[in-house]
Amino acid sequence: MFFEIFEKLLNFIFPRRCLKCGKSLFEDGYLCDKCVEEINFITPPYCYKCGHPINELTADGKMLCASCAGKKRHFFRMMRSAFVYDNSNKNLILGFKFFDKTENATLLAAMLKIAGKDIFSQGADIIVPVPLHYSRLIKRKYNQSVILADKLSKMVGIPVDRFSLIRHKKTRPQVEFSGRQRVNNVKNAFSVKNPENIKGKRIILIDDVLTTGSTIKECASVLKKAGAKSIDVLTVARTAD
Ligand SMILES: [Zn+2]
Ligand SMILES: [Zn+2]
Incomplete structure (x- = not known):
């Protein structure tokens, strides 16, 4: 009352x-x-592996996109995003990232929970947000991925580890580059501080927007080297390609 x-x-x-x-x-x-x-939510059918929207099932009834069907090795176990990043939802993400609109986080985390249902049903041990370099963290005051990870953690009951994966190299924002340059920009930018916390764990990597995936791929690679059992990727949005 x-x-x-x-x-x-x-x-x-x-x-x-x-x-x-x-x-x-x-x-x-x-x-x-x-x-x-x-908002262009990503709904079935989508590729079971990378979460990319697909038009129809392959002949053998598998839910795989052409790219995943042709690939033997992936750096991730599963990848999911809630919606396609476009002009209709840009301000939701950018406001959250740069303009202190942290009240958007609860909504976006709820979307992550829905988008990640395949991942949660497979099981995961820890949630790891994509880290910012400390100099950028000081400028922005918060890391949007950490806020998302914390909110999601409360919703799904999987703990967050925000200290083991660090970004030790200051990189230029990925939006300034394309393709190969993006890969080079984040090369060797991340490291694992406490490998004992990562070893044998099924990890969900969290970020706001997935573009070319270079950042996520680099994070996944150092986590794998530190002994992670599997990497799932969960982002609020992804760019259409
Ligand atoms: Zn795919
Ligand atoms: Zn409205």
Whole structure:
């Protein structure tokens, strides 16, 4: 009862607004109906391995995209994203990343929980957020991937390890590069500080947006070298290719 009054009062002082367009919301939630509709959620059918949307199943009934079907080795066990990154949802992610809109985190973490259901059903031991270099962390005040990882951890009951994987090399933002340059930019940028915490673990790597995957791949590679049993990748969004 008291809580209800308190909540009503809060809503009166800070009316609930859609996190994407700012329109007042008259019901509980984070987004207005129009904004939900605009988001290009990745729904089945998608590749069981890399999570890429696919049009139809292969002839043998396997849920694999052409690229995964032709590949024997992957650096990850499974990869999933909640939606395709585009102009309709850019501000949700960028606001969270650069403009202190950390209230977006609960919504985005809830999306991660849904998108990662295949991963959770396979089982995982720890969640590892993609780290920032400390100089960038000081500038931005927080690491968006850590906030997402913490929120998700509470929702799914898998602990977060935010100290074992570190970014020891200061790199230029990946958006400044393309293709091969991105690979080189993050080469040898990460290391594992406490390999004993990583050894034998099934790890879920968390990031906000997956673009070419160079950063994630580099992280996965050092975690594997440190003895990780498997790597799953879970991101809020991925760019269409
Ligand atoms: Zn809206
Ligand atoms: Zn695939």
